[in-house]
Amino acid sequence: MKTKQELSGIYAASITAYDAQGQVSAPLLQRVMQRNLDEGAAGFFVGGSSGECFLLSEAERVAVFEAAAAFRGKANLIAHVGAVGTGEAVRYAKAAMALGFDFTAATAPFYYGFTPKEICRYYTAIAEASGAPVLIYNFPGNTHKEFDVQNPDYIALFRSGAVLGVKQTNYNLFQMERILNLNPDLIAFDGYDETMVAGQALGCIGSIGSTFNMMLPHYKKIFELFDGGDRAGALALQHTANNCMEAMCKVGLIPAIKYVLAAQGCPVGDPRPPFTPLTDEQKAYVDGVLAKNMYTGA
Numbered sequence: 001m002k003t004k005q006e007l008s009g010i011y012a013a014s015i016t017a018y019d020a021q022g023q024v025s026a027p028l029l030q031r032v033m034q035r036n037l038d039e040g041a042a043g044f045f046v047g048g049s050s051g052e053c054f055l056l057s058e059a060e061r062v063a064v065f066e067a068a069a070a071f072r073g074k075a076n077l078i079a080h081v082g083a084v085g086t087g088e089a090v091r092y093a094k095a096a097m098a099l100g101f102d103f104t105a106a107t108a109p110f111y112y113g114f115t116p117k118e119i120c121r122y123y124t125a126i127a128e129a130s131g132a133p134v135l136i137y138n139f140p141g142n143t144h145k146e147f148d149v150q151n152p153d154y155i156a157l158f159r160s161g162a163v164l165g166v167k168q169t170n171y172n173l174f175q176m177e178r179i180l181n182l183n184p185d186l187i188a189f190d191g192y193d194e195t196m197v198a199g200q201a202l203g204c205i206g207s208i209g210s211t212f213n214m215m216l217p218h219y220k221k222i223f224e225l226f227d228g229g230d231r232a233g234a235l236a237l238q239h240t241a242n243n244c245m246e247a248m249c250k251v252g253l254i255p256a257i258k259y260v261l262a263a264q265g266c267p268v269g270d271p272r273p274p275f276t277p278l279t280d281e282q283k284a285y286v287d288g289v290l291a292k293n294m295y296t297g298a
Contacts, residue, residue, distance in 0.1 A: 009042025
């Protein structure tokens with residue numbers, strides 16, 4: 001298992017690239033990943049929300065893992081294996097670890113009103129299948145599942161060794177700090193691009209973000225400034241990053257990311273329906289905001 005220092009840094013929550021026929025394209029995904037690696041990414045969070053995971057078939061989700069596995073040994077690789085059913089999540093976990101991923105992550109099983117005990121068994125099964133502790137992808141805004149840090153089942157889970165830590169895609173960073181307080185061996189990644197500085201302040205070893213696909217140098221600079229003690233500089237860049245995020249969320253985050261990547265010379269296809277591509281008016285709006293706010297390293 002890699003150390004906290006080896007796992008720290010900026011991770012792109014990788015998109016899924018499609019060819020002209022709408023099929024998953026390994027070469028196009030690898031092109032974006034290579035660019036992110038050249039820009040200083042420490043690793044990749046593969047097959048998550050930014051990758052449209054729940055719009056893909058099981059075979060397509062595995063195909064994305066296979067494409068990303070080209071970067072094993074060059075970057076840290078996290079496979080998102082979350083599913084509604086434990087059996088499906090376990091199959092993804094086994095496939096990803098066989099391909100050389102460092103570890104897995106998973107959203108809580110959603111839709112049904114699963115109890116804390118059932119959710120804990122789900123994570124334990126993934127950890128056993130992968131042979132490594134699993135990162136909890138804590139995204140209650142989408143899963144509608146909260147991890148109550150006072151619940152004895154969740155306390156036992158966080159102390160069990162089956163959990164590596166959390167990807168905190170939740171504005172409640174107090175919750176994240178309390179989770180880390182339960183077990184000093186746990187790690188945390190900030191999962192909302194717009195709260196990166198706050199996450200670092202409360203103990204995150206890194207950040208995993210969707211907009212990192214197309215503006216990774218901006219966030220890498222924030223991370224380095226904060227880590228180096230220049231909190232004012234980091235906060236100033238966080239503000240401009242958030243101007244970009246606000247604009248893209250306004251028109252549709254995943255369609256906006258895919259549009260910007262194409263404009264940057266990395267065509268990755270349109271997002272899967274029911275997502276819709278940006279209109280010309282929306283494209284112009286996003287272009288204008290990014291031109292004023294995005295740090296390029298120049």
